Amino acid sequence: MKKPLSLFDNNPHIWRGKQQPADNARLSFGIPALDNALNGGVPAAGVIRIASATGIGELSLFSELLTRQKSQKLCVFIKPPAQLQADWLLAQGYELDKIHVVTPSCDNDALWAAEQCLKSTACHCVYLWQNTLSYKQARRLQVAATQSDTLCILFTPEQQSTPLPINVDLSLSMKDSLLNISIRKQRHGWPVNNVKFPRHWTPDNSSIQYAMRTYRYVPEEQHHIVS
Amino acid sequence: MWWAYFHCYQLTLDVHSQSTQQVSTNLPTVVYNPQQNCIVQCDSAALKSGLDINMGLAQAASLCPDITIIDYCADTELSALNALAHNIYQVASDVVILPPTGIAVRLDNLLQYYGSYPVLWHALTHEFTQANISRDFGVAWGIEAAKVLAKHKNNRFYTTHQQVKSALQNCDLNLCELSDKTRSALNRVGISAVGPLLAMPVQAIGQRFHNDVIRYLTALRGETFPTVTLFRPKETFASHITLPFEAENAQHLLPYIKSLLTRLEHYLRARNLLTSSIHFTIGFRESDNLDLGVSAAHTMVKVMDWQLLVELALSSKQLPEPAISIHLTCDSFDDVSPEDDDFFSQRFSLLAQKQLLGRLYAKLGDEGNTRVLMGNDHRIEKMTSHQSVTSVSEQSAAYSPAFLFDKPTPLTTPSRICFGPLRINTGWWDNNTYQRDYFIVETHQEHRLLVFRDANEQWWSQGVYS
Structure with missing residues (x-):
């Protein structure tokens, strides 16, 4: 006689806590706290949602991750919030001839472009800025991305929290120079809240401050004269 | 059948400008044919200084003393055409090289691979733009008709016979490959354009003209199957x-x-x-x-x-x-x-990339697709350009933000300086002089912005570090 639960046992979409993660292709951030929370990093294919404000280093966090993988394929930016800068891309390690920016006039066109890019197998990574995404649209992107082994990074505003059928759902915020990441959902793993680590993603004046501390100006009358 | 004919009218110049990209000069450049003692190709700088095709060398030198002259060589042009055909062969199947300047591509049998003409057309023209070859084109039911349209500088993409027919109406008879004798004979009976010639019944022409004329005319009408050698890329x-x-x-x-x-x-x-x-x-x-x-x-x-x-x-x-x-x-x-x-491991498909870009351009147009290239300037808003710029240093400025706003906005939120100042005082060459002290600031929400203080001590925010 068949066990009553055998239907569930055989379903490939059901994952049990005792199983090891099936796919081992993961991209590691190189930040121990974050990598541990994500079981070794983010999956190399599929959709990742980042809910964050613009300007806290959310894009450069993923750029560092992706430019470490040298790829001949394209990197597509769809509907970025403002004009993307060539110097920044170069400094992050992108190759400019592998970059394509799509600026569609409406959300539907943006989703269409994202799906085309994900399906085409010509892209290494697709960055998409989108305010809202329905369950069905997210599912389409997720299927297209996993089938063609492409990463899709979706940036949404902070307030967005509707659950979506995607690989990883992160929320980023910045407090006291510490980047605070909450993993709201991850496939084959538990949610983890408040992973914090310090982060520098812009040049700062620390070298000048260091030089000024080290070579402090001493007025001449205080010099000791050794005779 | 549906054919496109590309008339590459300045191959030697295009090949020359490619190889001199690193040492770009704005000197007028012309291609000179010593056999005919005339200029056969002029670039835009040469046209601006009054030079023109068919001028003699003496006249050209007297008009413009610092002119660069390249000798015309039929072999160079043929090898350039061959290289171009190699590239096109990656995206099209039936390619015909028609020396000295023509390339014809059959379109109708490619339709099932590309889905629609705009996508196919973008893939084809992309090859030309990448090779940086200037061309005129014509699209018609046969190679001969497309060639007449290309020489007429028609440059329109037609999809129906009716459109082609009306475009051919007014083309001059000189553009056809008819001998002088035939042309003057036709002129005598009052035919000076292609339209009336196509309207003539074949029997009427057959009584008066040679077989070659009939053969050409039926080819022009697209009634015969073209007998051309298709391009095959070399094995090595x-x-x-x-x-x-x-x-x-x-x-x-x-x-x-x-x-x-x-x-x-x-x-x-x-x-x-x-x-x-x-x-x-x-x-x-x-x-x-x-x-x-x-x-x-x-x-x-x-x-x-x-x-x-x-x-x-x-x-x-x-x-x-x-x-x-x-x-x-x-x-x-x-x-x-x-x-x-x-x-x-890094499976890379050039064709997939071309198909994708073709699709994106076909649906969203040029305004919906941009490339990011290095500009040749120190001013932050001109560091990134969307057209290709010659002679660009590959050094990137580490302080560049990820995103730049379309226009600077006044800085209203209280914030703390993390980097700077960096003074940029330049732009004297295009009457756009300014003096700005750039800073990177952090707002209370710890967002990092690129801000500047102008000469009037006003604070503006211009970009964001994402």
Whole structure:
């Protein structure tokens, strides 16, 4: 006689806590706290949602991750919030001839472009800025991305929290120079809240401050004269 | 059948401007044909200074003293056409080279692969833009009709017979490939354009004209199957670059070698091949050619891998005199074996990329698609350009933000300075002088912005570090 639960046992979409993660292709951030929370990093294919404000280093966090993988394929930016800068891309390690920016006039066109890019197998990574995404649209992107082994990074505003059928759902915020990441959902793993680590993603004046501390100006009358 | 004909009217100039990208000059350049003693091709700078096609050399020199003259050479043009056909062959099947300046491509049988004409057309024109070849084109039911339209500088994409017919109506008879005698005979009976000629019944022409005329006319009407030799790419790879200057130092050859290797990589990728030995021939004016064979221990395809080896091989060579040309050949290929992960770990499909870009351009148009390129300026808003700029330094400014706003907005939120000041005081050459002190600031929400203080002590925010 068949066990009553055998239907569930055989379903490939059901994952049990005792199983090891099936796919081992993961991209590691190189930040121990974050990598541990994500079981070794983010999956190399599929959709990742980042809910964050613009300007806290959310894009450069993923750029560092992706430019470490040298790829001949394209990197597509769809509907970025403002004009993307060539110097920044170069400094992050992108190759400019592998970059394509799509600026569609409406959300539907943006989703269409994202799906085309994900399906085409010509892209290494697709960055998409989108305010809202329905369950069905997210599912389409997720299927297209996993089938063609492409990463899709979706940036949404902070307030967005509707659950979506995607690989990883992160929320980023910045407090006291510490980047605070909450993993709201991850496939084959538990949610983890408040992973914090310090982060520098812009040049700062620390070298000048260091030089000024080290070579402090001493007025001449205080010099000791050794005779 | 549906054919496109491309009339490449300034091949020599285009090839020359490609090879001189590194040393761009704005001097007028013309191509001179010594046999006919006339100028056959002019670039835009030459046209601006009053030069024109069909001028003699003396007249040209008197109009413009600092003119650059390139000799016309039919072989150079033919090899440029061949290179172009090689590129087009990657995206189209039936390609015909029609010397001296024409390339015809059959379109209707490609439709099932591309889905629609706009996508196919973008793929084709992309090849031309990438090769930087200026062209006029015509689209019609046959090669001959398309050729007449291209020479008429029609440059429109037609999809129906009716459109082509009305476009052909007013084309001049001189554009047809008829002999002078035939043309004057036709003129005498009052036919001076293609339209009335096409309307004439064949029997009426057959009584008065030679068989060749009938043959041409039926081809022009698209009634016969074209008897042309289709282009077939060669089995081995060979590519040639004539240097724009005489290179004394072997190191100066490296950029040109890199572009040859890039061509080789495209060739190999498209055919799923690898190679383990390549052969350079460096040409000189007087001495014998210098042969430089480079072999690798295992089969490779990437430009980077080959470049390292070539640099090593070249560093031990002394050039006997300044080099004028480089030739690269490769005739031993290996198939990709399954254990060679050079290909499959980073499986890269050029065709998929072209199809994707074709689709994006077809649906969203030029305004919906941008490329990001380095600009040639220190001003933050001009550091990124969307058109290609010649002679750009590859040095990036580390303080550049990820995103730049369309216009600076007044800074209203209280914030703390993390980096700066960085003063930019420039722009005197285009009457756009400004003095700005740039800072990176952090707002209370810890967002990092690029702000500047202008000469009037006003604070503006211009970009965001994402």
